Amino acid sequence: MNSSDSEIVASIMQSSGYHRVEQPENANVLMFNTCAVRENAEQKVWERLKKIKSMLDHHPDRRWRQRASVGVLGCMAERLKKKLLETDRLVDFVAGPDAYRDIPNLLNTVESGQKAMNVQLSLDETYADVAPVRYDGNGISAYISIMRGCNNMCSYCVVPFTRGRERSRTLESIVNEVKDLSAKGYREITLLGQNVNSYWDQTFSEGSVLCPKRIRAGYVSYPGFNNIYKSRHGSGARFIDLLDQVSAVDSRIRIRFTSPHPKDFPPQLLQLIAERPNLCKSLHMPAQSGSTSVLARMRRGYTREAYMQLIEEAQKTIPGLSISTDIITGFCGETEEEHQETLSLLEEVKFYQAFMYAYSERSHTHAKHNMPDDVPQEIKSRRLQEIIDTFRKNAAESCLNELGKEHVVLIDGPSKRSSPEMPQLVGRTCTNKLCVWDVKSDELNLSLAPGDYVKVKVLDANAATLKVQPLTKLNA
Ligand code: SF4
Structure with a gap:
């Protein structure tokens, strides 16, 4: 962001x-x-x-x-x-x-x-009319900021106080930006927002074309998840409508999005992701904790059981889906038993990527004013290490399932280790796995360039990278 x-x-x-x-x-x-x-x-x-x-x-x-x-x-x-x-x-x-x-x-x-x-916060600033200068880009991948702010007020989080209330750009302005990037040859777009899938263009007329997958106009959360804010109901275009239209602009452009909240994954959204080949099959599902009682203190609006049900449905609906997460350890009052529940969540879900942190108290938040930060630092550090170890063990085990599989990779460019003597290319699968290969001097390898799609076979795998062999160039 x-x-x-x-x-x-x-x-x-x-x-x-x-x-x-x-x-x-x-x-x-x-x-x-x-x-x-x-x-x-x-x-x-x-x-x-x-x-x-x-x-x-x-x-x-x-x-x-x-x-x-x-x-x-x-x-x-x-x-x-x-x-x-x-x-x-x-x-x-x-x-x-x-x-x-x-x-x-x-x-x-x-x-x-x-x-x-x-430092004035705004209720409507989205910078929709500002064309970003993509000075660090590779001409292949671009970010589009679609909404700003957060209404959720998780008890530990300072973001609602620093980024203000949720507001979304118009669907039309986003689709136009995607068309512009398509004309410039971009191949991957990441839609961004603090709660990206809470996207809601309230100006969008219900008479306009909305995604046919919507069962009714208005807001649908995943069952078992609550919204602290009731104002989510009303007309306009939702995230499912945006994904529907953005993914239809150019089938050669892969669409990713981050960072979502698990409450805003209605089953219809999962089905749309499954059906559209250019909607990437990798989802970030921030769990934060595997313990229902900690989740309640965090004011996350769901239980462990609801989260697990969402994960199961997402995996069932989107074959081959990869899932990443965020975990906070050592939140106020976290007991050893509650910590064990987070470890068991990591054993059950086997995330391919996780952002794991020890809780640090932030000003303005509900937790700061109402709950003592009472887990000693050395216990936080020990628990964080156990969480990292559990995640890594499971990620290493599940990446072995990749051996021999074929994927379509979008080529980013040379790897960090690439050299004139040993050229290497890197790219990502639509499940967001990083792939690397040595560029041999055969016709296929020499024809590959950043922005190309190539079918590859996995030869070796570790938790961070798949070592692959290119098989066919797909957009020749
Ligand atoms: S953790 Fe995410 S959803 Fe919760 S308040 Fe912070 S930004 Fe919003």
Whole structure:
């Protein structure tokens, strides 16, 4: 999401006459687009800010310190606000995630010798009319931000306070962006949002064409999942309608999305993903815990049983589906028994990828104000290690099932280890598994280029990578 936001900021800056430079030493505006979801993420930003200050203080051009401005953008800006401007003269301006359009004005203020800040959250800012500058892209994969904010208020999470309420871009503006990327030759699009599958274009007229899979107009969650917010009901286009239309633009473009909430996976959505070849067969299903009592304290709106039922239905509906997850360990009051339930969830589901963290208390949240952060750090660390070990063991076991299988891979480009002596290519399956192979000097290998689809056979596998052999180029 931050990478995508930085592309939006780049576009706004470009429209105001700025251009991007590669080296920080050559910039007269330096911006950090930040995350506040964990303490650790913020610490890294503070360290980078100190390094930048030191770089500026020792810059060979003494006047540079006066000319270079440092800004903090995004969630950390929203959370810490003035504190960033007041700490050690590290920061000149601060812009929250809904204030990117104001950055050129903030810089005018900074140029007049003052500090500047805009952390106003918006109920409707989606940057739908800002064409992102995809400066780091490979011309094959692109992000499209489709909605912003979160209404869920999980008890541990600062995101609703830093990103504000949910709001979605119009379906039409997203479909137009997909058409534009298709015309430019892109082959993979990742739809982005804090709760991407809560997408809801309320301006969309019910008279317009909506996905025929919808059983009725309005909102459908997966059975057994609750919404804290009742306002989900009403007319307009939902995520299923968006996926229906976006996937129909160009069958050569693979569509992924992240990060979803498990409540917003009605069975009809799973069926659409199963039926459309270019909707990728890999889903992120953030579990957070395998214990119903911890999930209740987290205010996640589901039980372990409901989550397991969703996973079973998703696996049954979408053959070959790969599932990833997020886990937080050591949440307030977590007992050893509750921790064991998370380990058993990892044994049962066998996720192919997991983002695993120890709980860190965040300001503003319900947990911070109402529940003591009472699991000692050494117990959190031990539990986190057990979770990582359990995940890795299962991922390593299940990747053995890949041996001998055939997949269609979209080629990204050379691998990180590729060299002129030993060229290697990498790409991903539609189940999001990373594939790598040595480029031999045969006709097939030499014809392959980034953006091509190639059928491959799996020769070897570990938890992170499949070693494959190319069989046929598919879009020759
Ligand atoms: S769904 Fe919960 S964890 Fe995810 S961003 Fe919203 S509040 Fe945070």
